[in-house]
Amino acid sequence: MSGYAKWCGRLAGTTMWRSIAAGEEQHVVPDGVMDLMWHDDRLVIAGADTTALAIATRPGAATWGLRFPPGVAHALLGVPARELTDHRVALADLAPVPGEALDAAEDDVPLMLEGVFAALWRRAAPDPSALRLAASLDRAARGHRSVREIADDHGLSERSLRRTGDRLFGYGLKTLMGIHRFQHALHLARSGTALSEAAATAGYFDQAHLNREARRLTGTAPGALLA
Template sequence: MYAERPFPGLACVWRRSAVTAAVGRVVPDGCTDIIYSATTGEVFVAGPDTVGHVTPMGPGELFGVRFGPGVGPSAFGVPAVELRDQRVPLTELWGPSSRFEDALGTADDPCEVLASAALARLRDTPPEPVVGAIASTVSATTVDDLARSLGLSARQLHRRSLAAFGYGPKVLHRVLRFDRAVKLAWAGVPFADVAHRTGYADQAHLSREVRELAGVPLGQLIRS
């Protein structure tokens, strides 16, 4: 079972539980997460992914907080490109904290503890305003036009994108478009309409992109 809910200042908080060993497919969405395993006590960061991958899960519960695209690296204190396709113990980024670990272990809702810690870090080191501008406009213009609109060179835009998102602007566009398409498909929108509404040339183009980024066809992805 997987459920997520909105949380002010974050993309969402979520919880996943399983009574037997299971696997889940994680696909690129441009986001970063902090994840706590109630079974093992581990807390780790899931960096921005470039391809889908299957993740095994034993019996137990996982709790997570999700940062929107470009936001997490400000809380982690490292460029997103260093976390790309990685799963990193949180202590490697924030250092050990027995108080934090004890709070997670005794909390009725560990998501609240994770979210409180994440938001405190963001208050100390908020993302640069340009990060939001890149995320919101990268799909609507060319890289050169986006760079000019932000007062940056194309090379500067690429560096800023790698640091904030883990991808250059072209890959970021591809990932965010894929994420929008998957959400529409999950909502029951016909695949041809999904392709049109998210800017793919046609349904065949959408199908190729989903296979490359998720590793499975769109129909299989939304059933998994």
């Protein structure tokens, strides 16, 4: 990893991940984030999801991803995140792809993704204040606050907050709050917390409320997701 790529990763808080396909289809659950991915030998931007998606894969194939922190995808690509919601779009359709970074793909996919990220960052030169706003709104969406309270805290009307959420996250704060709450409950349950306790801790009325939310977002019950 180059020094500049390391610096960009620390500055923007990116996260690298890898997924190995167990079958011919993978189900992706909404998590409120956007990613730069290397999938089927091409660079893809994964928009924020509102419901679970089924992605065609080859058993054993690896998909690598670089997770963007809040607001960074919009800052680097110059398009409202709403335009990418529930879509997977080739990076080349959105921004120039640096050829020198792609040269590393065969030997070191993480290095290639970091190189592409660094090139996008240099080209866009994101406004730090815009990224701070996105980070603050995302933190607020993870707490037990109302949309009105979040808007007031940030000096925005609820209508302006909705437009800002569409631009930065791909949907409004109410949807983002619901997805973060669901992911929090899922994380607790995967860590061994009983579903009823996970539901209460994450802010659901009861486990039945969590079950309904899971079916709305993923089409299945939490127990099936954990299995």
